[in-house]
Amino acid sequence: MQSFGYGSYITASLTLYMQYDLHTHSTVSDGTMTPTELVQHAGKNGVDVLALTDHDSTGGINEAMDAARATGISLIGGVEISVKWERMTVHILGLDIDPGGATLQEGLARLRVSRQWRAEEIGRKLDKAGFQNAYEGAKKYASGQLIGRAHFARYIVECGKASTVSDVFRKYLVKNKPGHVTGQWATLEDAVGWITDAGGYAVIAHPGRYKMSATKFRRFIEQFRENGGVGIEVVSGSHSPSDRHNMAQYAKRYGLYASQGSDYHGPENPWIEIGRLQDLPEGCKPVWALWS
Ligand code: AMP
Ligand code: MN
Numbered sequence: 001m002q003s004f005g006y007g008s009y010i011t012a013s014l015t016l017y018m019q020y021d022l023h024t025h026s027t028v029s030d031g032t033m034t035p036t037e038l039v040q041h042a043g044k045n046g047v048d049v050l051a052l053t054d055h056d057s058t059g060g061i062n063e064a065m066d067a068a069r070a071t072g073i074s075l076i077g078g079v080e081i082s083v084k085w086e087r088m089t090v091h092i093l094g095l096d097i098d099p100g101g102a103t104l105q106e107g108l109a110r111l112r113v114s115r116q117w118r119a120e121e122i123g124r125k126l127d128k129a130g131f132q133n134a135y136e137g138a139k140k141y142a143s144g145q146l147i148g149r150a151h152f153a154r155y156i157v158e159c160g161k162a163s164t165v166s167d168v169f170r171k172y173l174v175k176n177k178p179g180h181v182t183g184q185w186a187t188l189e190d191a192v193g194w195i196t197d198a199g200g201y202a203v204i205a206h207p208g209r210y211k212m213s214a215t216k217f218r219r220f221i222e223q224f225r226e227n228g229g230v231g232i233e234v235v236s237g238s239h240s241p242s243d244r245h246n247m248a249q250y251a252k253r254y255g256l257y258a259s260q261g262s263d264y265h266g267p268e269n270p271w272i273e274i275g276r277l278q279d280l281p282e283g284c285k286p287v288w289a290l291w292s
């Protein structure tokens with residue numbers, strides 16, 4: 001039995017009633033709400049602790065912090081880093097990071113240069129496939145900080161060449177499709193290192209989405225841990241109930257802290273809502289125990 005001091009007993013009791021959403025996006029990456037709108041929306045939905053985790057950028061954190069102070073919710077600085085591991089793209093969340101961390105900022109800046117290169121390349125390939133000025137079109141949907149595939153997808157829907165953003169991904173933006181370009185992302189070691197160096201906690205994002213064999217997934221978790229990774233998303237907007245159950249088992253087996261986040265990108269995706277999450281399964285150690 002673990003023994004708790006009186007203080008941690010009170011903390012545990014209080015945090016039990018707090019609503020956490022530790023994975024969200026703003027217009028700084030491919031979300032559709034500004035950091036301020038996102039925080040206000042989270043507040044309306046009863047979120048007490050929110051992490052802003054834009055792709056490869058911490059550019060929205062300061063604005064979100066100000067909005068959170070005004071809204072009375074607690075804002076955790078975060079980021080979602082694009083990683084290439086064994087020829088797959090995976091995402092690693094950094095939670096409770098200091099956005100002033102120099103190594104982190106140098107690394108993220110490098111990733112945004114790669115993103116810019118990839119966006120121009122996607123634009124050229126889509127133009128060859130019959131679009132006109134796809135890059136310029138996608139850019140209109142981006143706030144100017146970075147361009148991702150979601151911005152291309154919104155433009156192609158506007159062009160009437162597909163009816164939904166998911167259709168665009170399926171038809172144009174994934175492997176073996178005309179607008180696919182392999183991203184040049186961070187190594188697992190770098191991403192976890194940058195996060196740790198910035199005082200944050202590295203967490204495997206939406207593990208249920210990765211198409212890995214069980215053997216490969218165990219290798220991934222082991223390398224993630226060897227590099228200093230400490231957490232895994234157990235509850236995610238893109239997890240099925242069985243993903244949640246499986247990831248809780250992995251968390252326990254590998255001694256990882258469990259995280260929960262909607263991966264909210266905006267109201268266009270009505271099946272994912274900020275702060276509407278299932279509880280962590282029994283026996284999971286919540287990742288927020290690391291900072292609260
Ligand atoms: P990127 O990091 O630019 O390669 O884009 C990845 C992002 O695209 C994800 O974070 C999602 O926001 C979005 N995305 C990926 N796959 C899909 C899909 N099948 N349908 C809708 N959005 C997707
Ligand atoms: Mn996204």
Ligand code: MN
Nearest residue numbers: 080091205206
């Ligand atoms: Mn992701």
Ligand code: MN
Nearest residue numbers: 023025080263
């Ligand atoms: Mn995300």
